[in-house]
Amino acid sequence: MAIKTTLKHDSIKDLMLQLSKKLNVVHDEDNNELCLELPKKVGDGYFRAIEFDFGVSIILADFLLKEKMILTFEKEKLNPLKFLFNLDTPIQFITNENEEDINKLECVMFSAGINEAQTLQFKKNKATTFYYVQINRKIFEEKIEQFEEDMSDNLETLFRDLNGINKFYYKSYFSLDIAGLIEDFKTCELTDFMQSVFLEGKTYEVIMKYLQLYTDNNNGDNKHKLLRQSTRLKIEKAVSIIKNELEVRTTVNALAKRVGLNQNTLQSGFKQLFSNSVNEYIRDHKIEYAKDLLENSALNITEITYKIGISSRSYFSKLFKERYGLTPKQYITQSRKNNEKSA
Numbered sequence: 001m002a003i004k005t006t007l008k009h010d011s012i013k014d015l016m017l018q019l020s021k022k023l024n025v026v027h028d029e030d031n032n033e034l035c036l037e038l039p040k041k042v043g044d045g046y047f048r049a050i051e052f053d054f055g056v057s058i059i060l061a062d063f064l065l066k067e068k069m070i071l072t073f074e075k076e077k078l079n080p081l082k083f084l085f086n087l088d089t090p091i092q093f094i095t096n097e098n099e100e101d102i103n104k105l106e107c108v109m110f111s112a113g114i115n116e117a118q119t120l121q122f123k124k125n126k127a128t129t130f131y132y133v134q135i136n137r138k139i140f141e142e143k144i145e146q147f148e149e150d151m152s153d154n155l156e157t158l159f160r161d162l163n164g165i166n167k168f169y170y171k172s173y174f175s176l177d178i179a180g181l182i183e184d185f186k187t188c189e190l191t192d193f194m195q196s197v198f199l200e201g202k203t204y205e206v207i208m209k210y211l212q213l214y215t216d217n218n219n220g221d222n223k224h225k226l227l228r229q230s231t232r233l234k235i236e237k238a239v240s241i242i243k244n245e246l247e248v249r250t251t252v253n254a255l256a257k258r259v260g261l262n263q264n265t266l267q268s269g270f271k272q273l274f275s276n277s278v279n280e281y282i283r284d285h286k287i288e289y290a291k292d293l294l295e296n297s298a299l300n301i302t303e304i305t306y307k308i309g310i311s312s313r314s315y316f317s318k319l320f321k322e323r324y325g326l327t328p329k330q331y332i333t334q335s336r337k338n339n340e341k342s343a
Contacts, residue, residue: 001067002067002069003022003042003065003067003068003069003070004069004070004072005018005019005022005071006074007019007071007072007073007074008074010078010080010136011051011057012051012058012059012134013034013051015049016049017034019036019071020036023036023039023042024039025037025038031196032050032051032052032196033049033050033051034048034049034050035047035049038063038065041066042065042066043064043065043066043067043124044063044064045061045062045064045128046063047059047060047061048061052203054140054143055136055137055138055139055140056134056135056136056140056200056204057133058131058132058133058203059130059132060132060185060186061130062128062129063122063128064125064127065125065128066124066125068121068123069121069122070120071119071120072119073112073117073120074117078136078162078164079164079165080134080135080137081109081111081135081137081158081168082132083107083108083133083134083207084107084108084130084131085130085132085133085174085178085182085206085210086102086105086129087104087129088126088127088128088129089104089122089123089128090103090104090123091122092121092122093108093119093120093121094118095112095116095117095119095169096113098169100171104233105173105174105176105229105232105236106171106172106173106174107171107173107178108169108170108171109169109170109171109214110168110169111161111166111167111168112164112167114165114167116167133203133206137159137161137162137163138162138163152219154215155215170214172213172217173229173232174209174213175272175273175274176232176235176236176239176273176274177209177273177274178206178210181209182206184202185199188202232269234259234260234261235259235261235266235273238259238261241258241259242285246285246286246308246309247309252266252267252279283319286308287319287320287323290304290305290307290328291324291331294328295335301313301317301328301329301332304316304328
């Protein structure tokens with residue numbers, strides 16, 4: 001039997017408390033964060049909610065359900081602006097007028113009309129991961145009031161609707177860059193104050209990057225709409241290959257063949273999604289991997305150079321300094337000093 005519940009969503013915390021009550025599960029609360037684990041009879045996974053300053057809050061959910069779940073959101077006092085980023089199995093989105101799927105790597109940015117209910121339906125026995133952002137525009141106005149004169153007409157109209165009187169709906173694919181930011185959020189291992197600052201920063205990055213996509217598309221720049229879903233999935237596969245094979249030297253042509261794209265399509269796709277060429281993307285991740293090896297392995301600089309698939313130590317040193325402002329040798333020295341101080 002499906003799990004059905006209706007939620008008031010002016011406050012993320014209240015929304016989570018209602019869900020906790022419906023599922024009959026105890027939630028954990030720590031300052032501005034609230035988390036609930038799904039009971040075994042329902043499935044496996046969690047809902048994690050955080051309220052930041054200026055009316056911005058999020059829910060990160062990752063779960064597998066034994067029965068489908070239907071969550072209906074009803075207006076209470078005002079309509080927040082909402083973003084739903086789907087990272088996995090399609091989620092059904094239902095309004096008074098429409099019914100459609102939000103597919104993997106699609107985002108819906110929306111605000112309900114007056115007296116309109118919105119429903120999300122999650123499938124059973126399918127891995128589901130989503131990142132939901134909610135902005136109380138009345139509170140958020142204090143954050144952006146000094147920038148309103150510089151906003152595009154589209155954004156000003158969107159954020160000036162403080163009480164959410166006007167219905168708004170916009171759906172598009174989001175970049176793998178945004179998906180990477182959400183993954184950074186999900187896997188953050190920091191604690192306390194550092195964690196709070198990091199997670200809030202990532203949330204604003206996600207919001208701003210998606211608003212930029214929205215603005216570009218409304219200004220007639222349709223480059224993001226021209227990238228097919230099948231192409232995006234192949235680029236996602238290319239990204240996975242790059243990250244899993246940082247020790248291997250590869251060419252753009254060879255990578256394109258492995259994922260079933262021609263070289264030009266792969267290159268243009270990376271430019272659209274990451275504002276980098278394929279080689280720039282590979283280089284950046286190799287240097288990040290090298291930094292991790294410098295910090296956490298006993299390998300010397302020459303060994304690390306070969307470990308990341310670069311044949312020249314001097315070239316590696318040049319790339320590393322361009323990225324971090326220090327040569328690998330200087331970085332090791334500084335890291336050791338910092339470790340000694342913290343010991």
